[in-house]
Amino acid sequence: MSGLSGISRMAPKKGSLRSSRPAPLPAVPVLDVVGLRTTIASPPIDLRLMPASTLTLFGDRPHTLSLVLDALAGFLPHLGGTIRINERDVTSSAPSERGMRIVSPRDPLFPHLDLRDNIAFSLRAAFMNRAEAYAAAGRMIALLGLDGISSLRPAQLSPEQLFRARLARALVTSPDVLLLDDPLHQLDPQATRRVSVLLGTVSRALNLSVIQSVSRREDALRSGGKIAVFQGSTLLQCADAAQLYDRPASAQVATLFGETNTLVGQVLDIGDDVARIHLACEGVVEAIASEQLEVGQECLVCVRPDRISPFFGSQGLGVDDEDERPVQGILTESLHLGDHIRMRVRCAEGTEIELRRPPLQSQKIPSAGTLVQLAWPAAHATAFPAASGID
Numbered sequence: 001m002s003g004l005s006g007i008s009r010m011a012p013k014k015g016s017l018r019s020s021r022p023a024p025l026p027a028v029p030v031l032d033v034v035g036l037r038t039t040i041a042s043p044p045i046d047l048r049l050m051p052a053s054t055l056t057l058f059g060d061r062p063h064t065l066s067l068v069l070d071a072l073a074g075f076l077p078h079l080g081g082t083i084r085i086n087e088r089d090v091t092s093s094a095p096s097e098r099g100m101r102i103v104s105p106r107d108p109l110f111p112h113l114d115l116r117d118n119i120a121f122s123l124r125a126a127f128m129n130r131a132e133a134y135a136a137a138g139r140m141i142a143l144l145g146l147d148g149i150s151s152l153r154p155a156q157l158s159p160e161q162l163f164r165a166r167l168a169r170a171l172v173t174s175p176d177v178l179l180l181d182d183p184l185h186q187l188d189p190q191a192t193r194r195v196s197v198l199l200g201t202v203s204r205a206l207n208l209s210v211i212q213s214v215s216r217r218e219d220a221l222r223s224g225g226k227i228a229v230f231q232g233s234t235l236l237q238c239a240d241a242a243q244l245y246d247r248p249a250s251a252q253v254a255t256l257f258g259e260t261n262t263l264v265g266q267v268l269d270i271g272d273d274v275a276r277i278h279l280a281c282e283g284v285v286e287a288i289a290s291e292q293l294e295v296g297q298e299c300l301v302c303v304r305p306d307r308i309s310p311f312f313g314s315q316g317l318g319v320d321d322e323d324e325r326p327v328q329g330i331l332t333e334s335l336h337l338g339d340h341i342r343m344r345v346r347c348a349e350g351t352e353i354e355l356r357r358p359p360l361q362s363q364k365i366p367s368a369g370t371l372v373q374l375a376w377p378a379a380h381a382t383a384f385p386a387a388s389g390i391d
Helices: 002-010 062-073 115-125 130-143 159-171 189-206 217-223 241-246 251-258
Strands: 031-036 045-049 054-059 082-085 100-103 177-181 210-214 226-231 234-239 261-271 274-279 284-289 298-303 309-312 327-336 341-346 352-357 371-375 381-385
Touching (some): 031 062, 045 210, 045 234, 054 251, 062 177, 100 159, 251 261, 261 284, 261 352
Parallel strands (some): 100 177
Antiparallel strands (some): 031 045, 226 234, 261 274, 327 371
């Protein structure tokens, strides 16, 4: 008993070191951008990049996103805002003093230098001796799979090799933030897959903090991090892919990122955040109501093609109540695209709705001209006021 008693006396009490240990401090952003404007007409944008993460800029005007990266890197004057790297204000700093490096087609390799000298150039310009600069370049060459071609000049390299060389040249200086301007756009499908894997491997190996712009939605999805969706120069929403798909902030986000069907309707009632809507193409549907939506408003119902279920002929929903009639139309097209079947349905007043189904669920697609009814769960669609809709 005396032993147990001794253990009891030594147990931590309220207010001891164990209970008073301070909570871990929140992570500090490696890049914090507030109110950045790249042109007179562009609205200010806020961006935040956490350490060892990737933020992808995606929009309908790739040139605008390139301007944002150039402004961050210091190669383009901006018209307002602040840029902080690891809590250090670099807004007025020269490009070489910002701790950022950009990989862009607008920043080509030197044509008269071979690959190794191109990679080592920035180190030599910073007065590193030749042996150390070449050793650092050699490590980048090995990391990025450029062994065996280090003596070649840019004109002798493939597009994929050119990108890897530009990436090596940027990484050899160990930047705090790496900027990638649409890195996969000029590559063929096979090279795109290889470079995507490479970027993921290198990012993990070096704990890179990356901001990249992309012009294709598939490239944005490959990043795995947060995605900032732009319409022109306006930042619409910044979130992960799941939120952008399932809870878009606006009809513009749903259309730009989710390739959604946008259907006009009028709100009949709203209950528990679910709106019941009478569509202009006929039929009554349900959708998640956005915060601004009110009963009686004209609205836009956004529903992605892969969330719609078709019911053909005898499979019809069998709803006779006029107030609950489903959307219906005529099948005009069914096209097998390998990983899915794309179908188009034309409603009586002319609205066209696209839907996509996995091939295993679509083995017996009726021929064009067949009557089809469409349905989807309320949670798979979102309704927005028409006044805030697509420009």
